[in-house]
Amino acid sequence: MKLSCFMDQAYQGNVRSRKLETRQGDLIFSLEDLAEKVGCKPSKAQVEQLVAGDEKLAIRLISAHPRKEHQLLWGYLTSIAAELSSSPLRLDGGNFAGLELSRGAIVLEEAGDRVGEGMNGGRIFVKGRAGNYLGQQMSGGGIVAGCCGDYAFRGMATGWGVILGDAGKFVGLGNLGGSIAVRGRCGERAGWLMRGGRLRVAGEAGDYLGLIMSGGEIVVCGRAGARAGWRMKGGSIVAAAYGPEAGDGALGGALRLG
Amino acid sequence: MPDLRRKIDALAKSLENLRLHLGKRDLAIGDRRVNSQLYFALANACLRNKALLLYGGMGANKTTLVNLLGASFLGLPFEEVENLMVSGHPEQTEEKIVGFLDPRQWSRSGGEVEVLWTPWARSQWKVINEINRFPSGKQNLFLEILQKRKIGYAGKVLVPGDTCYFATMNPEFSATYPLDEALLDRISATVPAAQPDFLSGLMLSERQREVRDLATELPRFGLQEFQALPSCVAQTDLSPQVELAIVSLLKDFTLCERAPAYDKTQLSGSKPSKGLCAGCHYFGNPECLCWQGDEGLSDRARQDLREYTRALAFLLGRAGEIEVLRAVAPFVIWHRVNPVRSLLDQPPYYGARKLALVQELVEKSINRTLNERAEMNTIFSRAVDGEMSPRDAIEELSGHDDPIARLDFIPALERMR
Numbered sequence: 001m002k003l004s005c006f007m008d009q010a011y012q013g014n015v016r017s018r019k020l021e022t023r024q025g026d027l028i029f030s031l032e033d034l035a036e037k038v039g040c041k042p043s044k045a046q047v048e049q050l051v052a053g054d055e056k057l058a059i060r061l062i063s064a065h066p067r068k069e070h071q072l073l074w075g076y077l078t079s080i081a082a083e084l085s086s087s088p089l090r091l092d093g094g095n096f097a098g099l100e101l102s103r104g105a106i107v108l109e110e111a112g113d114r115v116g117e118g119m120n121g122g123r124i125f126v127k128g129r130a131g132n133y134l135g136q137q138m139s140g141g142g143i144v145a146g147c148c149g150d151y152a153f154r155g156m157a158t159g160w161g162v163i164l165g166d167a168g169k170f171v172g173l174g175n176l177g178g179s180i181a182v183r184g185r186c187g188e189r190a191g192w193l194m195r196g197g198r199l200r201v202a203g204e205a206g207d208y209l210g211l212i213m214s215g216g217e218i219v220v221c222g223r224a225g226a227r228a229g230w231r232m233k234g235g236s237i238v239a240a241a242y243g244p245e246a247g248d249g250a251l252g253g254a255l256r257l258g
Numbered sequence: 259m260p261d262l263r264r265k266i267d268a269l270a271k272s273l274e275n276l277r278l279h280l281g282k283r284d285l286a287i288g289d290r291r292v293n294s295q296l297y298f299a300l301a302n303a304c305l306r307n308k309a310l311l312l313y314g315g316m317g318a319n320k321t322t323l324v325n326l327l328g329a330s331f332l333g334l335p336f337e338e339v340e341n342l343m344v345s346g347h348p349e350q351t352e353e354k355i356v357g358f359l360d361p362r363q364w365s366r367s368g369g370e371v372e373v374l375w376t377p378w379a380r381s382q383w384k385v386i387n388e389i390n391r392f393p394s395g396k397q398n399l400f401l402e403i404l405q406k407r408k409i410g411y412a413g414k415v416l417v418p419g420d421t422c423y424f425a426t427m428n429p430e431f432s433a434t435y436p437l438d439e440a441l442l443d444r445i446s447a448t449v450p451a452a453q454p455d456f457l458s459g460l461m462l463s464e465r466q467r468e469v470r471d472l473a474t475e476l477p478r479f480g481l482q483e484f485q486a487l488p489s490c491v492a493q494t495d496l497s498p499q500v501e502l503a504i505v506s507l508l509k510d511f512t513l514c515e516r517a518p519a520y521d522k523t524q525l526s527g528s529k530p531s532k533g534l535c536a537g538c539h540y541f542g543n544p545e546c547l548c549w550q551g552d553e554g555l556s557d558r559a560r561q562d563l564r565e566y567t568r569a570l571a572f573l574l575g576r577a578g579e580i581e582v583l584r585a586v587a588p589f590v591i592w593h594r595v596n597p598v599r600s601l602l603d604q605p606p607y608y609g610a611r612k613l614a615l616v617q618e619l620v621e622k623s624i625n626r627t628l629n630e631r632a633e634m635n636t637i638f639s640r641a642v643d644g645e646m647s648p649r650d651a652i653e654e655l656s657g658h659d660d661p662i663a664r665l666d667f668i669p670a671l672e673r674m675r
Contacts, residue, residue, distance in 0.1 A: 003639035010498040011632045020545055020630075020660045028542070030600040036536060060604060 031061055031070040031077075040069045044100045047076040055084040066094065075099030075114070082106045082122065095131070098124045101141060116143045119159070132168070135161050138178070150187070153180050156197060169206065172199045175216060188225065191218045194235060210237045210253075219258065229255040262483060262490055266300055266573060269330055269477045276472045277465040279323050280458035281451075287585045290574055298449045298589060299323060299424070301569035303331050304487040306420035307407055308565060309444060311389070311593065313427050314451030320426040321387050322469060323451075328383045329473050331422075331484050336473035342381045346391030352399060355379070356409050357416070373414045380418055386425040390434040397441055400425075404444040420488070426451075439553070446562040447586075448593035450613060494568045496578035499628065502635070503583055504563045506627040506662065507620065510547040511595060512554030513661045515540065520665040522554030531598045540661060545626060547619050548661050551595040562590045584624060592616040634658045638667045641674070648674045 028034050028050060038046045051058050058081035066074035075096025082089040082104035089104065091097055095112035101119040108115065108124070113131035116124045119141045126134075126145035134148045139157040147165035154170065156178040163171075163180075169187035172180050177197040188206030191199050194213040201218075207225035210218050214233040226243035232250045238258035247255040273279040273296065281293035295312060302310035312320040321343070328339035344355050357375040378384060386400060403409055404423060409416045425445065428434060454462055465472070514522040516534055528534045535541040535549040542549070566586045571578045592613045603609045634655055641651030648671040655663045655671070 003642045004636065004645060006498050007502070007632075007635050007639040010502040011628075011636070014632065019658050020543070029604060032600065033542065064603070 308446040309423035311448040318451035324424045330476045333478045343385040345387040389425040510623040588617040
């Protein structure tokens, strides 16, 4: 039998045809696929462009545990998913969650490092402990965490942060604005190089509180450690008591008992 | 001779009525729903020299079902069929499985070496129970038997004739060994054996008598009837649609732009799951199967697809049509391929439902062949028949980016120029 007769019998006159759309099938199934298209250090806009408002895709991609090189991508995806979702996005934890978040809410059981970094809107709630660099360089929105590691709210411009327990070292390092409240104690060098904004600590503060600060306001309800306001240039520090050498070498600003 | 299909129907009904097998009706062929475990086992009993693997957890009625069918088709007592079976464990030896040198010959002088073949070796109903409990080296014994259809020992060869092969296998446990890909390719079809559902469980509770007693009430086949089954199956013709869909299925799974000779079965080390497809323009296209699985399909898969489609069509009293192939193909293919993890790990497969993913891939391939490849297939066939020049055909086909057109049709036409 001729091959064309065989084909005629197989199709029985139903010669419909559609060419394969190879250039349009650009599906993303995993973080690896995404990384292949945008690299491991893309901008949020690049990731948003590929996810294209597909909430299900974003949620599917963040459901996988990211490898170290894909954590940044994972962080952007958590923000995109939270922004697209009408209800809070719930996650177990991970580094970079809520990276550059602009709206929506994320609820984390535990948080790794750099959660809420660069966020400019929305809310992040961490039920347990947050790692280092919580809310680093945030310029809006708010974060509530049970407790946190070092460098929390470093370089904060606006927005607010609440730590329900203790905070680690270097809280509010280099802050330009915004408000930070710590209900427990904070470690040393809180408000270091602070230029604006407010820091309120309900418990005690470690040594070098407000080190070389040039603006902003620090209130400590408990006792501040040694060398509070050391070489400060501006702003104000109020504490219930001070350790030794408080205000040594200060060029400006005010150090008061409250 | 009685109508063998009716007799097989009666056997299936008896297994249900006697509460000997109550599986879910999980295999839909047209408007008929049957139990895949039972009907693939029946299909395998109607074919010869094909191996069916029943895969599932303990107590899913794999071995008992095969032995019950053996008792019925061979007309033997259930216990006798059980004795024909070999079971996997690390202490199994070739001597225990196939045969050993007759020690009595050493007291005689002269004469040929004599081997005492085991009942399993001589039987035409071979059951390998828990095949993955054989260490990998011992699994090779079955590889040879399934390949050569004869058994060799001590320079002697036993040709048992046309045989029905069945194997059972548990999921990975602490005492199991992985099955070699070459052995898996020689297994014609794999069917999951599931635990009975709620209703079946209640019905099984009604069973009062022992399996071996109930087995005596199953319909019995005579030797002549058993031997006539393959010719009954062979009378079922496959439609051109089915033949076309089978060849296209094989090509869809096997063609790869980056593999030697575009043949994925030649890949070693580098695979789609290991980054082979990165940057390929077919990668990520859900309509293309090439990047979705690591392995290609051998020609054995084509033969098995044809044979099981015929056998199931015969059992259900249907023509060898596309609906039967749709139902059969996933069971013939899923143990031979490994879909890429990034697909398999996603919902709704969760890394665990490989058969469901392969079913979807098979559907895609068949639908694409039947609905969207008509034009390119017609162009190719006209060029092969000399009704148009290969040059014109190549030009027209180059507009189709389908892997079959690009990687198979066009190279074939270039060789014809």
